[in-house]
Amino acid sequence: xxxxxxxxxxxxxxxxxxxxxxxxxxxxxxxxxxxxxxxxxxxxxxxxxxxxxxxxxxxxxxxxxxxxxxxxxxxxxxxxxxxxxxxxxxxxxxxxxxxxxxxxxxxxxxxxxxxxxxxxxxxxxxxxxxxxxxxxxxxxxxxxxxxxxxxxxxxxxxxxxxxxxxxxxxxxxxxxxxxxxxxxxxxxxxxxxxxxxxxxxxxxxxxxxxxxxxxxxxxxxxxxxxxxxxxxxxxxxxxxxxxxxxxxxxxxxxxxxxxxxxxxxxxxxxxxxxxxxxxxxxxxxxxxxxxxxxxxxxxxxxxxxxxxxxxxxxxxxxxxxxxxxxxxxxxxxxxxxxxxxxxxxxxxxxxxxxxxxxxxxxxxxxxxxxxxxxxxxxxxxxxxxxxxxxxxxxxxxxxxxxxxxxxxxxxxxxxxxxxxxxxxxxxxxxxxxxxxxxxxxxxxxxxxxxxxxxxxxxxxxxxxxxxxxxxxxxxxxxx
Amino acid sequence: xxxxxxxxxxxxxxxxxxxxxxxxxxxxxxxxxxxxxxxxxxxxxxxxxxxxxxxxxxxxxxxxxxxxxxxxxxxxxxxxxxxxxxxxxxxxxxxxxxxxxxxxxxxxxxxxxxxxxxxxxxxxxxxxxxxxxxxxxxxxxxxxxxxxxxxxxxxxxxxxxxxxxxxxxxxxxxxxxxxxxxxxxxxxxxxxxxxxxxxxxxxxxxxxxxxxxxxxxxxxxxxxxxxxxxxxxxxxxxxxxxxxxxxxxxxxxxxxxxxxxxxxxxxxxxxxxxxxxxxxxxxxxxxxxxxxxxxxxxxxxxxxxxxxxxxxxxxxxxxxxxxxxxxxxxxxxxxxxxxxxxxxxxxxxxxxxxxxxxxxxxxxxxxxxxxxxxxxxxxxxxxxxxxxxxxxxxxxxxxxxxxxxxxxxxxxxxxxxxxxxxxxxxxxxxxxxxxxxxxxxxxxxxxxxxxxxxxxxxxxxxxxxxxxxxxxxxxxxxx
Numbered sequence: 024x025x026x027x028x029x030x031x032x033x034x035x036x037x038x039x040x041x042x043x044x045x046x047x048x049x050x051x052x053x054x055x056x057x058x059x060x061x062x063x064x065x066x067x068x069x070x071x072x073x074x075x076x077x078x079x080x081x082x083x084x085x086x087x088x089x090x091x092x093x094x095x096x097x098x099x100x101x102x103x104x105x106x107x108x109x110x111x112x113x114x115x116x117x118x119x120x121x122x123x124x125x126x127x128x129x130x131x132x133x134x135x136x137x138x139x140x141x142x143x144x145x146x147x148x149x150x151x152x153x154x155x156x157x158x159x160x161x162x163x164x165x166x167x168x169x170x171x172x173x174x175x176x177x178x179x180x181x182x183x184x185x186x187x188x189x190x191x192x193x194x195x196x197x198x199x200x201x202x203x204x205x206x207x208x209x210x211x212x213x214x215x216x217x218x219x220x221x222x223x224x225x226x227x228x229x230x231x232x233x234x235x236x237x238x239x240x241x242x243x244x245x246x247x248x249x250x251x252x253x254x255x256x257x258x259x260x261x262x263x264x265x266x267x268x269x270x271x272x273x274x275x276x277x278x279x280x281x282x283x284x285x286x287x288x289x290x291x292x293x294x295x296x297x298x299x300x301x302x303x304x305x306x307x308x309x310x311x312x313x314x315x316x317x318x319x320x321x322x323x324x325x326x327x328x329x330x331x332x333x334x335x336x337x338x339x340x341x342x343x344x345x346x347x348x349x350x351x352x353x354x355x356x357x358x359x360x361x362x363x364x365x366x367x368x369x370x371x372x373x374x375x376x377x378x379x380x381x382x383x384x385x386x387x388x389x390x391x392x393x394x395x396x397x398x399x400x401x402x403x404x405x406x407x408x409x410x411x412x413x414x415x416x417x418x419x420x421x422x423x424x425x426x427x428x429x430x431x432x433x434x435x436x437x438x439x440x441x442x443x444x445x446x447x448x449x450x451x452x453x454x455x456x457x458x459x460x461x462x463x464x465x466x467x468x469x470x471x472x473x474x475x476x477x478x479x480x481x482x483x484x485x486x487x488x489x490x491x492x493x494x495x496x497x498x499x500x501x502x
Numbered sequence: 503x504x505x506x507x508x509x510x511x512x513x514x515x516x517x518x519x520x521x522x523x524x525x526x527x528x529x530x531x532x533x534x535x536x537x538x539x540x541x542x543x544x545x546x547x548x549x550x551x552x553x554x555x556x557x558x559x560x561x562x563x564x565x566x567x568x569x570x571x572x573x574x575x576x577x578x579x580x581x582x583x584x585x586x587x588x589x590x591x592x593x594x595x596x597x598x599x600x601x602x603x604x605x606x607x608x609x610x611x612x613x614x615x616x617x618x619x620x621x622x623x624x625x626x627x628x629x630x631x632x633x634x635x636x637x638x639x640x641x642x643x644x645x646x647x648x649x650x651x652x653x654x655x656x657x658x659x660x661x662x663x664x665x666x667x668x669x670x671x672x673x674x675x676x677x678x679x680x681x682x683x684x685x686x687x688x689x690x691x692x693x694x695x696x697x698x699x700x701x702x703x704x705x706x707x708x709x710x711x712x713x714x715x716x717x718x719x720x721x722x723x724x725x726x727x728x729x730x731x732x733x734x735x736x737x738x739x740x741x742x743x744x745x746x747x748x749x750x751x752x753x754x755x756x757x758x759x760x761x762x763x764x765x766x767x768x769x770x771x772x773x774x775x776x777x778x779x780x781x782x783x784x785x786x787x788x789x790x791x792x793x794x795x796x797x798x799x800x801x802x803x804x805x806x807x808x809x810x811x812x813x814x815x816x817x818x819x820x821x822x823x824x825x826x827x828x829x830x831x832x833x834x835x836x837x838x839x840x841x842x843x844x845x846x847x848x849x850x851x852x853x854x855x856x857x858x859x860x861x862x863x864x865x866x867x868x869x870x871x872x873x874x875x876x877x878x879x880x881x882x883x884x885x886x887x888x889x890x891x892x893x894x895x896x897x898x899x900x901x902x903x904x905x906x907x908x909x910x911x912x913x914x915x916x917x918x919x920x921x922x923x924x925x926x927x928x929x930x931x932x933x934x935x936x937x938x939x940x941x942x943x944x945x946x947x948x949x950x951x952x953x954x955x956x957x958x959x960x961x962x963x964x965x966x967x968x969x970x971x972x973x974x975x976x977x978x979x980x981x
Contacts, residue, residue: 050679050811051811051812052683054812115702115836115838115839118786119701119838122700122703138658139658150656151655153652156654165644165647168644170641174827175636175825176635176825210854213851217851225600243849246700330530332529333530346654346655346856347655348654348656348855348856348857349856350854350855358532363598366606370606370722370725371696372689372829372851373826378828
């Protein structure tokens, strides 16, 4: 923290804390309205008694630098002394409040925050456990990498040609015929969605999606003014699309293989039906296919493999299989679209990490990638079986679920509508972090996205038990 | 290209080309209006006679699949046959034309395109030459990296804590006091600008900048509807700012140390003057400081080091010093701002490459980074001296320039107003790629940004000679 107490009697320690806090406010790190850490946290941080902290805070309150609200904590005050500083400082909060991009939902901000803490059990996270990541093999593969000078330079707009060639060969197994010019390397699937949002759609465009959708928990389209419309996949799909589209531009977003968050796999027939319906209305499909390699059993074809009219924008990534930290994904589509989006990518971040691209190329070329995935599938299957047993032992009476077909998730459904923010917060108090269904569908109060991919067996056991306990409490309250 | 001719007489080769082209159109890779490669390129690509290609193209034109415009090339036709396909295909061009994000200027698109070609001399590029990048040392350092499993996982919103700590220590030498919570790791400086644009500013906000500005060649602010206002740094700066700002939100963008593209270094007094003027009007300053480590002689303080009111958002990066391919930069500012922008970064790309972050951390911690920069400065100085001699030998009569103080660039000024798009294109014909002044200031017709950082000595010599030749031709034409 850049602060070391020098013990010269309590009075001095208190004074040092006062100075430390004042400096942060003067320097503008803490602006008016900033909430201070708790007294306990400050005491821990400074290695002093809580009473010393309390005295320092009282002193600052007395001179109007801090103020407290009962039951809610201590804040940097908007007082007369503070006013002096404020006159000199830009009013950052106004800048933030009026800016273009909306903040994440509070629950998602909390998830992002608590995912950083090692003392929390991550029961819903969309990430592989550290021991499922091939860290040792990755370290070894770094030793084998021979870099061309080009690997350290800026990447070309669409990304490394060699990597794009390797990806074309790789997706052939998925029935996809693509040339390197049909591929754009992106910094993960989310960036592909961002590029599509700003590079292909106009304000007010429609994004069709299923009711429960990963897209509701991130905002690549919402933040630039698109309309999200939930649609049922049924016999009337083509008519519904045509009816709702009217004069607007539209796209259809789908995760048809191992859906996030539901884990479902559309049948080949269902995939074809959506493809034909969209083709009829000339609505492009965004096929988010980042989980398909994790299918436990037989493969399920991609919609892109059915595409004979340049209708489907296909997204793949190594984030769910090899390493999210590499930030490498790919977008496959017609050249016109790819060149356009690559142009925007150059204006956004000048391309993805070249080192990351080299690493992914190495793993694809040497066959390490596919070998790793084979082992990973096996591990995930074992974890899934373990969690299903836990659920059977603990939650059979109050919840239901489908056997997972692959990937990370079980879409756990409680019989009673108990999954609200209070439920989420209550579990936090037991150090259990969940992904509640309402971040994927605001009306949903019954589901959670349970991930067997991250937590250890012990954590999963404790987590499911807590889940059971809190669920039963919530059910009682609801009675 | 995924195509291998099988020789079965010329007729068959021709037919194969016809099929190959038709398939691309059917698959939607080439949409109506797509320009075909030249006959020469196609012949080279297929390894056939140009006449074979010509016959194939004629066949496709005859049945209305292709059409040609005299002197401009062959295009995929919007004909009756094509109409059949178009009915099935989304009208991608309409999607692109009406989308939110504007395309790059044509000259910049050409620069991005020709920078990929090894047969062009890059006389203006903002990138270190391959032999100035520490490729061997980087390869060696990869062997020394020991990865924690965490390094392969998703990064925290603000980026690796250890890297942020290392950056705090590093910028201390630049007079900047920051704590890890004041730092957000970004995928290069350009992403920092993007985040500020969408995370802190409202539509119609004002971005003050110097008349000639790097910002005019990229569009992080323009693409989201900000007003760019050029402003003179003079005694009246404070009044001008206050007058032009009126009721709007505003920021001041500056590259005060080794400016891009002019190479200038503001004096300490000039820096303080801008800081005080902005402080008076409560206008935040974005200090883009990515070149400062490349100052040949004494250091020049950062504006951030003068900041006692949380007024300055400071941007640093390793792209100009170590490797642009790593895509790692940092943004330093008040916690409120940093947390906000990190939240948006999580919604944009889920953080920067963790491997890249590990590598930068390693180079900072071991002192390799600073040792490398020391050598690099020396190399750049030698290159600068070499190019100055070339300019003296070739251009003394028709252009002027200042001795570079560091970095990559000489801001070369021709006496006559000859630097227009025709000048740019003319040099392309000699395989010389320049960065003309008009991409940094649309009114400028006298400057080019001459970079001594990329091309080899031979290329620099040839390039400057061509520059001289084309300039003299242009001068004559202007007479």
